Amino acid sequence: MRRSDREIKERQDLLDVIRRCDVCRLALNDDGYPYIVPLNFGVVTKGDEIELVFHSALEGHKLDLVRADNRASFEMDCSHQLQYFEEKGYCTYSYESVTGRGHIEFVAEEEKAAALQVLMDHYHPDRNASFNHSAIPRTAVYKLKVESISGKRKELKK
Numbered sequence: 001m002r003r004s005d006r007e008i009k010e011r012q013d014l015l016d017v018i019r020r021c022d023v024c025r026l027a028l029n030d031d032g033y034p035y036i037v038p039l040n041f042g043v044v045t046k047g048d049e050i051e052l053v054f055h056s057a058l059e060g061h062k063l064d065l066v067r068a069d070n071r072a073s074f075e076m077d078c079s080h081q082l083q084y085f086e087e088k089g090y091c092t093y094s095y096e097s098v099t100g101r102g103h104i105e106f107v108a109e110e111e112k113a114a115a116l117q118v119l120m121d122h123y124h125p126d127r128n129a130s131f132n133h134s135a136i137p138r139t140a141v142y143k144l145k146v147e148s149i150s151g152k153r154k155e156l157k158k
Contacts, residue, residue, distance in 0.1 A: 008096070008151030015050070017096045017151055018043050019122070021076035024052060026144070028065040028072055037062055041076075042118035050146040053107075053118045058140045066104050072144055073101040083157055094156045100149035107141040115141045 008014055024041040027034045042053040052074060056062060066072070077097035084091050107115045113136060120129045 006152045006154055008098075008153050011048075014098055014149060014151045015043070015045065017078065017098050017153075018050075018076065019125075020096070021078045021098070022123070024054075024074050024076045026054070026062075026072055026074050028062065029069045030061075030065055034073075035062070035065055040119060040123070042115070042120075042122040044118055044143070050149065052144040052146065053115045053141065054143070055116060055119060055139050055141050058138060063140055066106075066142065070104045071101070072104050073099070074144060074146075075099045079153075081156060085157075092154075092157055094154050096151070096153045098149060098151045100146050102145045102147040104142050104144050107143060109136075112136050112139065112141045115143065 008017065022040075023038045025036055025038050027036045029035070039054045039056070044051040044053060075097065077095050079094065079096045081094045082091065083094065113133060116131060116136070116139070120131055123129075
């Protein structure tokens, strides 16, 4: 990372950024080109492991790509704020971001409900929100097992 002063180094700080994000962009291999898709997600931690959980329809281009090559990269960002210093003619932008990569695995049918609850919990952290379980058979659920991760933060200028 070129700007090591902006690197987010602590695991808990990376997880805090992830929990503040509302979209994860997943990059897949599409015949040598990146195929990037924004997705809703949830996060699961197991010891030192991090898994990102996603859902979609049972078929489509994205799932065809995952079945052909389950390697993926991801990016998410939040805490955006534009700063404009008119007197200096200068703009800057604060943000927090997390990037990484790993391999995608499909979630077994009997584990889908728990995985979908992880997504609900991400977007409704204090509500214990439920979802219609009749959608489970027509929903693909998959997780990215994170193998490498890094984060960056640019704070507002004073």
